[in-house]
Amino acid sequence: MTEMLEISDLTVHFQINQGAIEAVDHINLTIRRGEILGLVGESGSGKSVTSFAILRLIRPPGRVVSGSVHFDGIDLGSLPEEQMRRMRGAKIAMVSQTPRTALNPLLTVGRQISRLLMVHAGLSTREAEKRMLEMLRLVRIPAPERRANQYPHQLSGGMCQRIMIAMALATSPQLLLADEPTTGLDVSIAAKILDLLRELRTKTGAAIMLVTHDLGVVAETCDRVAVMHAGQVVECAPVRDLFHNPAHPYTKALVRSIPRVDRDVVLEPISGSVPSLVNPPSGCRYAGRCEWAMDRCRVSRPPIVEAAPGHVVACYGFEERRGTC
Incomplete structure (x- = not known):
């Protein structure tokens, strides 16, 4: 190596x-x-x-x-x-120790992951949304379609942690x-x-x-x-x-x-x-x-x-x- x-x-x-x-x-x-x-x-x-x-x-x-x-x-x-x-x-991606403060409080969590994929992976809006839902399922987010439309303050600390991990892994x-x-x-x-x-x-x-x-x-x-x-x-x-x-x-x-x-x-x-x-x-x-x-x-x-x-x-x-x- x-x-x-x-x-x-x-x-x-x-x-x-x-x-x-x-x-x-x-x-x-x-x-x-x-x-x-x-x-x-x-x-x-x-x-x-x-x-x-x-x-x-x-x-x-x-x-x-x-x-x-x-x-x-x-x-x-x-x-x-x-x-x-x-x-x-x-x-280089990072999973923060304080996920709630690392997430943008003004954007839904799904929008944050989608924007990341559009900027860094060059995906279209539809492709980014599809990939975003895949990542939410991968980290065991229940009802990902509904959670994607929620803001960080509406989620538990553990849920925010999984959102951060999904964001970090999304771009491989x-x-x-x-x-x-x-x-x-x-x-x-x-x-x-x-x-x-x-x-x-x-x-x-x-x-x-x-x-x-x-x-x-x-x-x-x-x-x-x-x-x-x-x-x-x-x-x-x-x-x-x-x-x-x-x-x-x-x-x-x-x-x-x-x-x-x-x-x-x-x-x-x-x-x-x-x-x-x-x-x-x-x-x-x-x-x-x-x-x-x-x-x-x-x-x-x-x-x-x-x-x-x-x-x-x-x-x-x-x-x-x-x-x-």
């Missing part, structure tokens, strides 16, 4: 009265054609900001401080806004950014949506970045996983390797926090809290919560090292323990 998306040294800040929030800090990620990459981490770790930065949708007080995003060999940062606008929705994008796509959906519908994502990947070779808190969804759906903590990528590995051999202490804590009935402690929470991103520590941002922390962890940021083929981690403690084995 060749690389569809390459993020290099991406840094995003948000300016507030207290200073600059370092929401994303020098991250490097790649997504290959036909691959589903899971992006996991606590709330506020920078996952959604990364998605918006890919689409060049960071708005003031936010700004991209450094780095580049290449899609299919094209530097997205260098494109004129008109070309970038044509890229969004056609070649090459890259799909799915930000918590199953939020607000019941188990059966969520399973159907995940099946749709896998089907899109199989049929079109699309790359998918799946942002989620649900490690069960990651284990079932993703090929590789990148773990984010406090704006930084601390580990990236094939999904099976990450669950069986987590290398970073934060990843280990995430895996231990999964509820299980086959052990005495059903739920093991992660101790401590995420450091402030206004004046973050100069060293490892997990050091204040880490049982492996050493003096140098608090002074300098750990470099990315290879834990195994295709498995990288940023942790001095891992290096120390590997060296004593």
Whole structure:
């Protein structure tokens, strides 16, 4: 598989009265054609900001401080806004974490999907309406002809989420950014949506970045996983390797926090809290919560090292323990 998306040294800040929030800090990620990459981490770790930065949708007080995003060999940062606008929705689509606010409140949901298809797929009005109804049926919208004529405020949150997914999949994008796509959906519908994502990947070779808190969804759906903590990528590995051999202490804590009935402690929470991103520590941002922390962890940021083929981690403690084995 060749690389569809390459993020290099991406840094995003948000300016507030207290200073600059370092929401994303020098991250490097790649997504290959036909691959589903899971992006996991606590709330506020920078996952959604990364998605918006890919689409060049960071708005003031936010700004991209450094780095580049290449899609299919094209530097997205260098494109004129008109070309970038044509890229969004056609070649790169996004399922927003807040579907009700992402939809236009002044247009019916059917009209919104139809307009997307007319603009990006070049369909006629009749063809777009037919395709729109097909997409509504595909995401299990009941009575699609009636729902198509309703406005977002007339639909439930879960229904709006499925509308957003229908819009994202309608043009068969090459890259799909799915930000918590199953939020607000019941188990059966969520399973159907995940099946749709896998089907899109199989049929079109699309790359998918799946942002989620649900490690069960990651284990079932993703090929590789990148773990984010406090704006930084601390580990990236094939999904099976990450669950069986987590290398970073934060990843280990995430895996231990999964509820299980086959052990005495059903739920093991992660101790401590995420450091402030206004004046973050100069060293490892997990050091204040880490049982492996050493003096140098608090002074300098750990470099990315290879834990195994295709498995990288940023942790001095891992290096120390590997060296004593």
